[in-house]
Structures are given as C-alpha cells and as structure tokens.
Amino acid sequence: QVQLVESGGGLVQPGGSLRLSCLASKTIVSIYAMGWYRQAPGAQRELVATITTVSGSTNYANSVKGRFTISRDNAKNTAYLQMNSLKPEDTGLYYCLAVRDGMNYWGQGTQVTVSS
Numbered sequence: 001q002v003q004l005v006e007s008g009g010g011l012v013q014p015g016g017s018l019r020l021s022c023l024a025s026k027t028i029v030s031i032y033a034m035g036w037y038r039q040a041p042g043a044q045r046e047l048v049a050t051i052t053t054v055s056g057s058t059n060y061a062n063s064v065k066g067r068f069t070i071s072r073d074n075a076k077n078t079a080y081l082q083m084n085s086l087k088p089e090d091t092g093l094y095y096c097l098a099v100r101d102g103m104n105y106w107g108q109g110t111q112v113t114v115s116s
C-alpha cells in the first residue's frame with residue numbers, strides 16, 4: 001500500500017503559478033513512477049505528467065509542455081508539479097499517482113482553479 005497526500009492547490013489568476021506537492025508514505029525509490037492527472041468538471045481524468053523515480057525520465061501532455069515541470073525529491077519521498085503560465089483550461093482536481101509493483105495508487109486530489 002502507498003498513501004499519497006497532495007497539497008499546493010488553490011485559486012490563481014491566468015498567467016500565474018502554483019506548485020503542487022505529493023508526499024508518499026513509502027520511499028519513492030521503491031515506486032516505479034509517479035505522476036499527476038487532472039479532472040475538470042464533466043470531463044474524464046487526463047494525464048498531465050509522469051516521472052520515473054530512479055532515472056527521472058519525464059512525460060508530459062502536449063497541452064502543458066513548456067509550462068509545467070514534474071520533479072521528485074527522493075530524500076523527501078515527494079513529487080512536485082511546478083505549473084507556470086496557468087490558463088483557465090488548467091482548472092480541475094489534480095490527482096497524484098504512484099505506480100508500485102504493478103499497482104496504481106491515487107491521492108485524494110487538490111483543487112486548482114485558474115480564474116480572474
């Protein structure tokens with residue numbers, strides 16, 4: 001079992017920045033990959049970004065490339081999502097994902113609202 005706790009969401013104006021954090025209950029070097037997904041009202045959950053915990057290989061949705069950066073701090077068992085140049089369409093509930101031993105573990109989500 002892996003418990004994940006997200007933080008860092010909030011209300012921000014278009015063009016602003018936020019940094020999301022995901023604290024894992026297990027040492028993340030035992031986790032194959034971590035990632036962020038988001039779900040807007042009435043829409044399906046979609047991939048935002050992923051990172052493998054050992055090599056640090058990253059993958060991004062086309063809609064966030066060049067604006068968002070995923071990273072991890074193995075010593076702190078934490079993954080981050082730095083979000084810059086935020087747009088109203090980035091609004092949604094952001095979920096942290098951990099993949100370990102072929103199982104997917106999800107956090108409860110943190111709300112991000114981009115609005116003027």
